[in-house]
Amino acid sequence: MAKIFMNRNKQLEEYINEYLDLVSRTGLIFYEAIKSYIDEDEERFDEKFITITKMESEADEKRRSIKHKLYTYMLIPESRGDVLGLLENMDGIVDCCEKTVERFSIECPEIPEFVQHQFIDLAKFSRKTVEEVVKASRSFFKEIDLVEDFINKVHFYEHEADDVEEKLKRTVFQSKIKKFSRKVHLRYFAEKISMISDEAEEVAERLSVYAIKREM
Amino acid sequence: MFKILFLLSSGLFLGWSLGANDAANIFGTAVGTKMLDFKVAAIICSIFIILGAVVSGAGASHTLGKLGTVTNLGGAFVVALAAAITVLWMTKIGLPVSTSQAIVGAIIGWNFFTNNPTGVESLTKIVGTWIFSPILSAIFSFILFFIVKWFLGKTKIHLLRMDFYTRVGLLIVGAFGSYSLGANNIANVMGVFTKASPFSGVNILNLFHLSSTQILFLLGGLAIAVGVFTYSKKVMMTVGSNIFKLSPITAFVAVASSSLVLFLFASEGLKNLLVSHGLPSFPLVPVSSSQSIVGAVIGISLAKGGRNINFKLLGKISLGWITTPIAAAILSYISLFFMQNVFMLKV
Numbered sequence: 001m002a003k004i005f006m007n008r009n010k011q012l013e014e015y016i017n018e019y020l021d022l023v024s025r026t027g028l029i030f031y032e033a034i035k036s037y038i039d040e041d042e043e044r045f046d047e048k049f050i051t052i053t054k055m056e057s058e059a060d061e062k063r064r065s066i067k068h069k070l071y072t073y074m075l076i077p078e079s080r081g082d083v084l085g086l087l088e089n090m091d092g093i094v095d096c097c098e099k100t101v102e103r104f105s106i107e108c109p110e111i112p113e114f115v116q117h118q119f120i121d122l123a124k125f126s127r128k129t130v131e132e133v134v135k136a137s138r139s140f141f142k143e144i145d146l147v148e149d150f151i152n153k154v155h156f157y158e159h160e161a162d163d164v165e166e167k168l169k170r171t172v173f174q175s176k177i178k179k180f181s182r183k184v185h186l187r188y189f190a191e192k193i194s195m196i197s198d199e200a201e202e203v204a205e206r207l208s209v210y211a212i213k214r215e216m
Numbered sequence: 217m218f219k220i221l222f223l224l225s226s227g228l229f230l231g232w233s234l235g236a237n238d239a240a241n242i243f244g245t246a247v248g249t250k251m252l253d254f255k256v257a258a259i260i261c262s263i264f265i266i267l268g269a270v271v272s273g274a275g276a277s278h279t280l281g282k283l284g285t286v287t288n289l290g291g292a293f294v295v296a297l298a299a300a301i302t303v304l305w306m307t308k309i310g311l312p313v314s315t316s317q318a319i320v321g322a323i324i325g326w327n328f329f330t331n332n333p334t335g336v337e338s339l340t341k342i343v344g345t346w347i348f349s350p351i352l353s354a355i356f357s358f359i360l361f362f363i364v365k366w367f368l369g370k371t372k373i374h375l376l377r378m379d380f381y382t383r384v385g386l387l388i389v390g391a392f393g394s395y396s397l398g399a400n401n402i403a404n405v406m407g408v409f410t411k412a413s414p415f416s417g418v419n420i421l422n423l424f425h426l427s428s429t430q431i432l433f434l435l436g437g438l439a440i441a442v443g444v445f446t447y448s449k450k451v452m453m454t455v456g457s458n459i460f461k462l463s464p465i466t467a468f469v470a471v472a473s474s475s476l477v478l479f480l481f482a483s484e485g486l487k488n489l490l491v492s493h494g495l496p497s498f499p500l501v502p503v504s505s506s507q508s509i510v511g512a513v514i515g516i517s518l519a520k521g522g523r524n525i526n527f528k529l530l531g532k533i534s535l536g537w538i539t540t541p542i543a544a545a546i547l548s549y550i551s552l553f554f555m556q557n558v559f560m561l562k563v
Contacts, residue, residue, distance in 0.1 A: 006377075006380055009376040009377055009379060009380045010376075010377070012376050013374050013376045013377065016376070074250065075376060075379055076375060076376065076379045077249055077250040077251060078249055078251075078463060078464060079375060083375070140375075141374050141375045141376070142372050142373070142374050142375070143372050145369065214375075216361070216364070216365050216368070216463070216465055216466060216520075
């Protein structure tokens with residue numbers, strides 16, 4: 001009997017780990033997609049776009065399954081709301097990554113050479129916030145004392161992303177690009193990429209509260 | 217038989233109210249936070265209370281006997297009734313009350329009425345224990361809190377696996393707490409009837425023998441179990457969500473600590489073991505499980521840095537040490553007068 005209950009908990013534990021793996025991989029794929037786009041490697045970009053779209057639906061499915069199991073088995077009644085809140089917010093990150101790559105695929109913005117490295121940097125910092133927030137989430141489940149360390153890193157990389165975004169926008173608007181609409185288009189994509197780090201920071205803020213609640 | 221049952225009814229009623237109120241001290245947070253199902257908690261609680269009462273209930277009962285030996289069933293009926301009414305009345309006006317204190321007061325009332333001397337030594341022992349038990353509970357929970365925290369930090373158990381272990385832990389300490397509650401508090405419910413017991417011992421299937429006292433304790437245990445099943449859920453929901461606000465893990469610490477205190481003041485086996493090794497032993501005295509759990513919660517608050525200690529509640533508890541026995545003694549004295557002079561029953 002105890003074994004059945006234990007297996008149930010273990011299975012859900014695996015599901016949560018798999019979900020977090022998915023979020024982490026989404027961040028990596030997102031970065032690779034942006035890099036391929038800027039490197040004008042269309043084939044690679046399309047491949048990454050397909051992967052990230054699949055991962056987004058896979059993550060959705062996994063999250064729904066976790067939610068269902070948490071309620072059906074009446075597990076972690078004290079932290080259930082927090083865990084579901086966390087997973088739902090994580091889903092926001094995955095969505096944001098997927099939607100940004102999709103926008104690149106649809107709108108095909110023309111990225112001038114003088115801001116290409118800034119776009120890559122911005123994507124890199126956004127990816128790093130996702131990586132750190134996933135680490136913070138894993139710690140929330142296993143090693144609560146480490147949550148704050150990872151949250152600090154999320155804040156750091158989010159701040160870096162903000163800096164790069166601001167510089168990028170200034171560069172674009174002070175550049176010799178003639179069409180205002182093109183400038184606005186570039187700003188839009190800078191903001192889109194930066195939004196991922198904002199989403200990650202929001203999850204981190206919530207995690208910080210959940211972690212305090214979980215302290216003994 | 218009907219008369220016997222009627223005269224035992226006050227004790228059984230006291231048992232019912234004990235089951236209704238005190239089961240929440242053991243399983244309140246577990247049920248209130250939905251870590252354990254009420255039915256499971258109630259079954260475990262009832263079985264172990266009865267076991268504790270029948271197997272280890274004698275020790276604390278002897279101490280009450282030394283305070284004053286009620287020799288007639290009529291007297292025992294009134295003493296238990298006075299204690300039960302005091303508990304009811306104090307609960308109604310919102311004062312934390314303990315059956316232990318009520319029954320001691322009621323026995324003293326009987327001593328006064330029948331001109332029997334009150335065993336000062338046992339009274340000092342009992343009152344000292346009332347004060348000492350929440351303090352000891354606080355010390356235990358303070359230490360256990362840090363042990364559990366250290367252990368959790370070291371083992372890095374996943375939240376979901378922890379959920380499983382916490383449920384198992386709550387069930388085990390709940391069973392232990394119920395056993396200790398039965399062993400320690402059955403004296404309050406049936407202690408006064410032991411010298412006036414209308415039963416004689418029985419052999420069950422030639423396997424084990426139940427003495428007349430054990431039969432009484434079995435009945436008392438059953439009354440407590442009825443209290444657990446019929447009324448404790450409501451109290452558990454209140455304890456679990458309103459008063460203490462413990463997390464399941466801190467509830468484990470609190471229940472384990474307070475159960476240990478109840479066990480220390482009830483176990484004859486442990487006492488004999490300590491004495492045989494020349495160690496100081498604990499007096500076997502019925503203590504309040506509510507006050508013990510409050511002590512444990514305070515210990516946890518102190519371990520967390522002394523936040524949120526409810527000093528008002530502490531003041532109320534200290535007040536209860538004086539008001540409950542006095543109220544029960546007066547009520548017992550007046551009721552005995554009526555019983556003897558109006559109903560012409562020997563007390």
